[in-house]
Amino acid sequence: MKEFQVAGRTFSGYLALPKQSSGPGVLVLHAWWGLTKPFQQVCDRLAEAGFVALAPDLYQGKTATTIEDAKSFASALNQDEERVIADITGAVQFLHQHNAPHLSGNSGKLGLIGFSLGGGYAFDTSVNLAGDIAAVVSFYATYPGLDYSRAQAAYLCHFAEDDPFEPAESVAQMVQELQATGRSVTSYTYPGTKHWFFEENRPEYDALAARLAWERTIAFLHERLD
Numbered sequence: 001m002k003e004f005q006v007a008g009r010t011f012s013g014y015l016a017l018p019k020q021s022s023g024p025g026v027l028v029l030h031a032w033w034g035l036t037k038p039f040q041q042v043c044d045r046l047a048e049a050g051f052v053a054l055a056p057d058l059y060q061g062k063t064a065t066t067i068e069d070a071k072s073f074a075s076a077l078n079q080d081e082e083r084v085i086a087d088i089t090g091a092v093q094f095l096h097q098h099n100a101p102h103l104s105g106n107s108g109k110l111g112l113i114g115f116s117l118g119g120g121y122a123f124d125t126s127v128n129l130a131g132d133i134a135a136v137v138s139f140y141a142t143y144p145g146l147d148y149s150r151a152q153a154a155y156l157c158h159f160a161e162d163d164p165f166e167p168a169e170s171v172a173q174m175v176q177e178l179q180a181t182g183r184s185v186t187s188y189t190y191p192g193t194k195h196w197f198f199e200e201n202r203p204e205y206d207a208l209a210a211r212l213a214w215e216r217t218i219a220f221l222h223e224r225l226d
Contacts, residue, residue, distance in 0.1 A: 001013070001014055001035075001057065002014075002015065004054075004090065004091070004094050006090040006091075006093045006094045006097070007090065007093060009086060009087075009090045011056055011057070011086075011087040011090050011091065012056070012057045012060065012061070013035070013054055013055050013056040013057050013091060014035060014039075014040045014043055014054070014055045014057070015043070015052075015053070015054050016040075016043035016044045016046065016047035016052075016053045016054075017047055017052055018047045018048070018049075018050045018051065018052065020050075022052065022098070022099055023050045023051050023052050023099075024050070024051050024052070024099075024110070024111065024221070024225035024226060025051070025052045025053075025054070025095030025096070025098065025099050025108075025110040025111070026046050026051045026052070026053045026054075026095075026110065026111040026112070026113060026221060026225075027053075027054055027055070027056070027088070027091055027092060027095065027110060027111070027112050027113070027122075027125075028042050028043055028046070028053055028054065028055035028113050028114075028118075029055070029056070029058070029088070029112065029113065029114040029115065029117075029118030029119070029121050029122050030055060030057075030058065030115060030117075030118050031070075031115040031116040031117050031118055031196070031199070032064065032070040032071070032073060032074040032116060032117040033063060033064050033065075033070055034057070034058075034059040034062055034063035034064055034073065035055055035056075035057040035058070035059065035063070036063050036201070037201065038199045038200055038201055039055055039115065040055065041200075042055070042113065043055050045214070046113075046221075049218050049221075049222075050222075051111070051221065051225075052095060052098060052099060054091050054094060054095055056087045056088060056090070056091040058077060058084050058087060058088075058118075058121075059073055059077070074117055077117075084121070085121075085124075085128075088121060088125055089129065092110060092125070092129055092132050095110055096108065096110075096132070109131075109132060109133060109134035109135075109225070110132055110133055110134065110135075110225075111133070111134065111135040111136070111137070111221050111224065111225050112125060112126060112133055112135070112136045112137065112153075113136075113137040113138075113139075113217065114136070114137070114138050114139070114141055115138075115139045115140070115141070115198070115199070116139065116140050116141050116165070116195070116196070117141075118141070119138035119139060119140070119141020119142075119143075120141055120142075120143050122136050122137075122138055122141070123136065123138065123141070123142075123143035123146055124143065124146065126148075126151050126152075126153045126155075127146060127147065127148060127150055127151050130150045130151050130152045130153070131152065133151075133152065133153045134152070134153055134154070134224050134225060135153055135154055135155075135156070135220065135221055135224035135225055136153045136154070136155045136156070137155075137156045137157075137158070137217050137220065137221070138155070138156070138157045138158065139158045139198050139213070140158065140159055140160050140163055140165065140166055140195050140196070140197070140198075141157075141166065142157075142166050142170040142171055142173075142174045143174060144170050144173040144174040144177060145173075145177075146174075146177070148177055148178055148180075148181045148183060149181050151178075151181065151183055153183070154183065154184035154185070154186075154220075154224050155178055155183060155184065155185040155186070156185075156186050156188075156216065156217065156220045157171075157174075157175070157185065157186070157187045157188070158188055158190065158198070158213045158216075158217075159171055159187065159188065159189045159190070160189070160190060160193040160194050160195050160196075160197050160204075161189055161190060161191050161192060161193050161194075162192075162193065162194050163193075163194060163195045164195075165195050166195070171187065171189075175187050186220070188213070188216065190206065190209035190212070190213065192206070192209075193206045193209045194206075197209050197210060198210045198213060198214075
């Protein structure tokens with residue numbers, strides 16, 4: 001974990017670089033547990049695949065181990081939304097600055113990966129910073145009702161089959177809204193899985209589904225960002 005300064009702002013996060021120190025940039029937005037080890041490992045795995053990966057610490061050092069604490073932290077985050085959006089924007093700017101001498105692929109546009117709570121912010125960022133984002137990957141997250149008409153990204157969405165947090169109706173509504181604006185959207189539902197199926201430290205972890213979702217994610221990011 002380290003601090004980053006961009007345009008007069010300071011935010012903390014976790015940065016992982018590929019061997020060549022440059023590559024397409026991907027922002028990782030953590031779930032409501034905070035920037036715990038599984039999400040840092042996502043950055044490491046992205047770097048191994050050739051991406052510059054940065055996960056801003058939206059909780060500013062706090063992490064949760066219980067659902068009760070996670071709910072409390074997420075609720076507090078909603079009250080601090082201006083700061084959170086500024087931190088995400090700063091992380092986007094940092095990735096642009098890091099890659100500026102080595103721009104390649106989709107005119108230097110970035111990818112987003114968001115998990116649950118972070119997925120909501122990923123969808124929001126793809127609209128509010130549309131010109132910066134070429135690819136969005138979400139894990140068990142929806143944002144129906146958002147105006148996607150300004151978005152320029154392609155979307156890859158991973159869902160659990162048994163998920164009270166993201167009912168099938170919300171999934172269908174958001175996919176329809178994305179398609180209605182002409183966005184490319186691919187959606188997968190993984191049989192027998194529950195919310196958090198990708199996170200290895202959770203009892204809901206499903207190794208087979210997690211591996212398949214990761215393979216699809218890396219292929220999608222290379223397709224859209226290289």
